[in-house]
Amino acid sequence: MSLPSFAFSTQRLGPEFAFEAYRELYSGGADVARIGSDFRAQVQAYRLDRMILFKRHLNGVQHSRSPQRVRQDGFDHVTLHLLLAGELVAGPPGQERRVRPGEILVCDNTLPHLSRAHDVHQISTPVARELIEPLAPDVRRFHGAILPERVGGLVADFIVSLTRRSESLDPTVASRSSAVLGMLLAAALRGQAAPAEAVVWAATHDASDDVVRRRAAEVHVEQHLGDRDLGADTIAASLGISRSLLYRAFLRDGGVARFVQQRRLERVRDALRRQGETRSIATLAYAYGFTSEQHFNRAFRTTFGRPPGQFRASMQQMRTQTGVRGDQTWPLAEWHSELY
Structure with missing residues (x-):
């Protein structure tokens, strides 16, 4: 085979x-x-x-x-x-x-x-x-x-x-x-x-010290996305740095809170496109630290251009479709969906 x-x-x-x-x-x-x-x-x-x-x-x-x-x-x-x-x-x-x-x-x-x-x-x-x-x-x-x-x-x-x-x-x-x-x-x-x-x-526009702080902060964020109290105070305390230094490392993202929300949204999006993921959208939103389903739905649509339910449906549809050109079928959409 x-x-x-x-x-x-x-x-x-x-x-x-x-x-x-x-x-x-x-x-x-x-x-x-x-x-x-x-x-x-x-x-x-x-x-x-x-x-x-x-x-x-x-x-x-x-x-x-x-x-x-x-x-x-x-x-x-x-x-x-x-x-x-x-x-x-x-x-x-x-x-x-x-x-x-x-x-x-x-x-x-x-x-x-x-x-x-x-x-x-x-x-x-x-x-x-x-x-x-x-x-x-x-x-x-x-x-x-x-x-x-x-x-x-x-x-x-x-x-x-x-x-x-x-x-x-x-x-x-x-x-x-x-x-x-x-x-x-x-x-x-x-x-x-x-x-x-x-x-x-x-890191193109970051100073070297900011790069180190940012990397440490990103690792902390990834490990605590489900914590609802995750924010500038808890991150700064964990890294042993001031809030002002932390904010400087995330200036290009519009601040710490915006970065945390973006990563939470991306993690929910990852789950929605994953094969075998059966949890409801609300359950996923709460699992990744959102405290309001309504706020999550608005943020998801603003960031990714469509509601989370529509996104999930499109991923499921993509797995069953392939692109066709003439008499040749190209399975790339299906193959890409299987990476998740």
Whole structure:
């Protein structure tokens, strides 16, 4: 029994259909634009347990996830882009950097990012957050980080080997491989203040002391989201710092309270899209620290553009639908939903 897979190639399509077919292929997760006239794309994809492997050859194409796209689709996984050859410029909008062959770009899909590819050969690997975050709770701070070979080399070697063996890999072994990748990535990130070569989106405008305070505060928040008294006073007391220093670390988020609410909303959203989650919306809201269902519903709609019930229904619908182009079915929507 082989892994679920599919292949896409613009060589099989006429030039008048090639780009539209590719845009349709990625329509569920990114906005795609042509760069120049020489657009080409080949994709070989494999689905593993809580992980997807995309072996891609691309030229003349841009992928982007705008803030609006991020809010709408609610993706909450991490994607690793390993560059094997070619010119890839990528990162958070306005902070794009050139990725060198052998390096890995880390993208947190809860945040915007942009990439431009010219004669690129890369392996892109979406991974379930739950496989990484227990071991590296600050993975979100590495959005846009470019891991050089001295940091991400083991991760890169594993991704290359896994991709090369995907055609013949035993499904039982494959089902354990995603957890191994999560552990390798967590090991690469743990203890890293972000490599000198990295671009760290979340810390771009922070002073070094504020970065340390913020990271400690974020870990505390993640561990106590269900505590209804979680706030600036309790966080500052736990870290042994003043409220003013804590506020300074969260200025770009509009303050501590707003950051805490945002993380609570994101955690409820994660639960709503998770397969097998049967708790009611009200139960989930209270479990993650909200004291009013009405307030939670308003905040969710304001943040994500639709009520929580509608969001849950759309996630359930997405699992039963696939995108179709001509006589070819692309299962990416279903595959992405299985990351949660």
